[in-house]
Amino acid sequence: MRRPRRTDSPKIIALIIGSKRTSLAKALSLWVSRRPPYESNQVMKPIRPAPLLTTPPVPLDGPVRCPLPQSTSAPRANPASPAQPVAPFPVDIYADDVRIYLRAELPGVTPATLQIHPHAGHLTVFACAKALPSAGPTSEHVFGRLIALPDCETSATLISTDYALGILTLVLSCAKDPELRPIAIPVN
Amino acid sequence: MLPLLPLLAHTSYTPPPEDEHPSRKPVFRMVETEAAYTLTVQLPGVDKPGMELVAKNGVLTIIGRREWxxxxxxxxxxxESTDANFALKFTYDTRIEADKIQALLADGVLTVTLPKSPNLQPKQIPVG
Structure with a gap:
């Protein structure tokens, strides 16, 4: 008996699904052919998930509203107005044996408005960008992002914060889960 | 009413041959007032020595180099960031007073004020 080839896939799949819809069979065949070849002696390597970097649809600690600029003395007309749209920002993450270093591009931010909240394996960063002098308070906007910390299952501890040239640098320490911590086993 | 874009038309930037580093366009915003145009460019990580701002032959060139x-x-x-320099280029005509262009770099934001020529600014004409 002839060994089935890859070109036979549409016919085989059409037989299996009992249908004469060759387009469906071809689509399934294409999906099968694009799968990576599996070898029986292949060792499946554990996949390390990439850091999850997403923008939260809503801030975790309630809506963020940037304060009005200093030049405007009148209070906000409607304090219950919806929160300003949150803009994401680029983040670089570095690490060494004990600490996590995070560099975020946040140009034109008022350092006093920085909100950094570490929580289980994640970090939330919010900041208000200064309003343009000529564009008025409408040009003010909020930077915000939820950042997953690599290899950090517990809540990280914020060690230091530095803001210079529009770049926020955070140094964090993450207490490793006891089950994930490497244990040295003495060999006699 | 005078259109805004013919006065300050944005053109694509072609890096000079001697510039070895690749460049990218920064986020910018242009606001017009009666007296001037205010250009705000986001240049995170750029300090004053790494800033190059040249107005020559009707072209305003902004280059920001990052050294980290x-x-x-x-x-x-x-x-997610890159090492590429920031580069932006605008053309302007005689309705901008090039000698009075002012720039301020603070917290990674460059603010360039381009004053309009006095001929464009509103004048009160006395009626005899």
Whole structure:
């Protein structure tokens, strides 16, 4: 008996699904052919998930509203107005044996408005960008992002914060889960 | 009413041959007032020595170079920024007073004020 080839896939799949819809069979065949070849002696390597970097649809600690600029003395007309749209920002993450270093591009931010909240394996960063002098308070906007910390299952501890040239640098320490911590086993 | 774009038309930037580093266009915003145009450019990581702002032959060129070196002990985990320089180019005509262009760089934001020529500014004409 002839060994089935890859070109036979549409016919085989059409037989299996009992249908004469060759387009469906071809689509399934294409999906099968694009799968990576599996070898029986292949060792499946554990996949390390990439850091999850997403923008939260809503801030975790309630809506963020940037304060009005200093030049405007009148209070906000409607304090219950919806929160300003949150803009994401680029983040670089570095690490060494004990600490996590995070560099975020946040140009034109008022350092006093920085909100950094570490929580289980994640970090939330919010900041208000200064309003343009000529564009008025409408040009003010909020930077915000939820950042997953690599290899950090517990809540990280914020060690230091530095803001210079529009770049926020955070140094964090993450207490490793006891089950994930490497244990040295003495060999006699 | 005079259109805004013919006065300050944005053109694509072609890096000069001697510039070895690749460049990218920064986020910018232009606001017009009665007396001037205010250009705000986001240049995170750029300091004053790395800033190059030239107005020549009706072309305003903005180049921001970033100089940050990763400490040797830091291992990269995830990166979204680039080392590319920021580059932006605008053309302007005689309705901008090039001699009075002012610039301020603070917290990674460059603010350039381009004053309009006095001929464009509103004048009160006395009626005899």
């Amino acid at each position: 070196h990763k400490p040797a002990a830091w291992a990269l985990v995830h990166r």
